[in-house]
């Protein structure tokens with residue numbers, strides 16, 4: 770029939786099935802990969818958040834420091850500390 774035999778038809782069906790299963794597996798693989806990637810991303814973001822929390826004190830705990838600038842070199846420093854400027858003849862450096 771139609772010039773093709775039973776064997777060819779069987780082969781065609783086999784190929785179609787293989788392609789179908791292949792695409793399904795690929796789809797599942799892609800979904801799995803996306804899931805893993807998003808999980809990894811979430812975990813990494815959580816880690817960064819934790820690190821951030823650990824390194825930086827909350828703004829409520831950190832007192833506000835009044836800043837002043839050195840009139841000679843323009844370096845800003847917290848009042849009560851000495852500025853870290855390079856000038857040896859700094860008028861405000863302790």
Ligand SMILES: [Zn+2]
Pocket residue numbers: 839840841842843844852854855856859860861862
């Ligand atoms: Zn200075």
